[in-house]
Amino acid sequence: MVKKGTGPGRLYARAVFTGYKRGQRNQYENTALLKIEGCKNKDDGKFYVGKRAVYVYKCKNKTSVPTGGKSRLRVLWGKVTRIHGNSGCVRAKFSSNLPATAMGKRIRVDQRVDMFCECLHVD
Amino acid sequence: MVETKKPAATKKAEKAPAKPKAEKPKAEKPKADAKAAKPKVAKAVAKDVKAKPVKPKTKLELLRERKPKGTKPKDKTKPKPVKEKKPKQKEPLGKKPLKAGCYRIWKGKKEIIRRKNYIVKPIGGANNGNARRVLQNKRPAYYAAQLNKKYISKRKPKTNFKRLRPSITPGTVCIIVAGVHKGKKVVFLKRLVSGLCLVTGPFKINACPLRRVNQIYLIATATKLDISKVEIPKHINDRYFRRGKTVRSKKEEGDIFGQKTEKYVASEQRKKDQEALDAQLITAIKEREDKKMFFGYLGSYFGLRNRMYPHIMKF
Numbered sequence: 001m002v003k004k005g006t007g008p009g010r011l012y013a014r015a016v017f018t019g020y021k022r023g024q025r026n027q028y029e030n031t032a033l034l035k036i037e038g039c040k041n042k043d044d045g046k047f048y049v050g051k052r053a054v055y056v057y058k059c060k061n062k063t064s065v066p067t068g069g070k071s072r073l074r075v076l077w078g079k080v081t082r083i084h085g086n087s088g089c090v091r092a093k094f095s096s097n098l099p100a101t102a103m104g105k106r107i108r109v110d111q112r113v114d115m116f117c118e119c120l121h122v123d
Numbered sequence: 124m125v126e127t128k129k130p131a132a133t134k135k136a137e138k139a140p141a142k143p144k145a146e147k148p149k150a151e152k153p154k155a156d157a158k159a160a161k162p163k164v165a166k167a168v169a170k171d172v173k174a175k176p177v178k179p180k181t182k183l184e185l186l187r188e189r190k191p192k193g194t195k196p197k198d199k200t201k202p203k204p205v206k207e208k209k210p211k212q213k214e215p216l217g218k219k220p221l222k223a224g225c226y227r228i229w230k231g232k233k234e235i236i237r238r239k240n241y242i243v244k245p246i247g248g249a250n251n252g253n254a255r256r257v258l259q260n261k262r263p264a265y266y267a268a269q270l271n272k273k274y275i276s277k278r279k280p281k282t283n284f285k286r287l288r289p290s291i292t293p294g295t296v297c298i299i300v301a302g303v304h305k306g307k308k309v310v311f312l313k314r315l316v317s318g319l320c321l322v323t324g325p326f327k328i329n330a331c332p333l334r335r336v337n338q339i340y341l342i343a344t345a346t347k348l349d350i351s352k353v354e355i356p357k358h359i360n361d362r363y364f365r366r367g368k369t370v371r372s373k374k375e376e377g378d379i380f381g382q383k384t385e386k387y388v389a390s391e392q393r394k395k396d397q398e399a400l401d402a403q404l405i406t407a408i409k410e411r412e413d414k415k416m417f418f419g420y421l422g423s424y425f426g427l428r429n430r431m432y433p434h435i436m437k438f
Contacts, residue, residue, distance in 0.1 A: 038434065
């Protein structure tokens with residue numbers, strides 16, 4: 001039987017929002033660059049393409065939550081769109097652009113694939 | 124289809140080329156025609172249908188069946204609301220009572236009553252001309268620019284719907300990635316017609332009931348349970364899991380948007396089915412050598428830890 005005390009562990013991969021897609025002097029905030037933990041090359045990065053990404057943050061005011069009740073946690077959903085570079089970084093697009101304050105902060109990369117995305121992980 | 128057939132039937136020689144065309148749809152769908160036809164004709168056709176086994180007639184056969192020019196054809200045309208009566212030869216013509224909106228025409232000695240395109244209705248008002256023509260068959264209110272337009276859903280899932288990940292096979296232990304049961308390891312039973320996966324805890328082990336889950340929410344592990352002997356009852360399908368519609372009475376008092384979320388209680392049927400299936404699965408687990416570990420495995424939660432990276436992990 002499942003012990004009541006222990007809940008599920010972390011089910012998402014940890015990632016960091018490193019910055020926006022950019023050239024040297026121009027940046028394009030609609031696409032975010034994520035560095036996923038443990039992801040060191042293109043092949044590793046390929047695993048995450050299509051997976052959902054979440055930016056979780058806290059706010060002062062409580063807002064209602066889908067599961068019921070109210071919470072100070074807020075969320076921005078997005079998905080990993082493609083690989084970025086050769087070292088395992090990844091590009092992601094969110095429902096609305098990530099705020100700049102999120103840079104350096106945690107992004108969660110879910111194991112679920114975005115339903116409307118072409119690549120289903122082959123397994 | 125019906126409309127084109129009727130005029131062709133009466134005008135024998137004139138529409139000889141058209142008739143075979145008109146007859147052909149009749150030949151192909153004799154039964155459908157019976158439904159679409161007007162009452163009297165329907166009976167006639169239905170009789171035929173009942174009498175003999177209906178074989179689609181070839182064009183040639185139909186042509187042969189047509190009576191020669193000289194004889195009076197059996198009149199099959201009927202205007203819509205008015206029933207046609209064949210006049211006796213002695214009866215003076217033009218004395219049949221007509222309903223409103225109908226007129227009569229003659230084809231030789233035969234009288235045909237047809238419905239007028241319009242009816243003249245009296246209207247009031249001094250300057251309105253006393254009468255108006257009202258169309259009996261009104262023009263459609265809308266003419267589509269494009270007929271039979273196919274609407275392509277723009278937000279269509281691109282993934283191949285029928286494809287289930289090859290790693291998910293009946294008996295595979297899967298990890299549920301999100302939802303109420305996230306982190307639990309469940310046994311995949313089968314894929315339902317809707318495309319969703321039927322999984323179960325088993326309930327006794329980890330409190331996950333028989334449930335439908337999208338394959339997106341599952342990570343298949345390499346662990347496979349042998350469920351070849353497990354019989355999944357046939358009544359457990361998509362309808363079984365359908366959520367009941369909350370019928371709201373119109374006379375409900377209070378706020379429509381008032382919080383009326385009823386807590387979900389499993390029906391007796393569900394509990395029975397769950398127990399039955401669980402028993403089967405547990406016997407299947409007990410046959411394994413590593414059953415103790417297996418029970419523990421299913422009962423525990425999955426979670427990523429330090430240095431555990433999903434892209435490297437073999438589940």
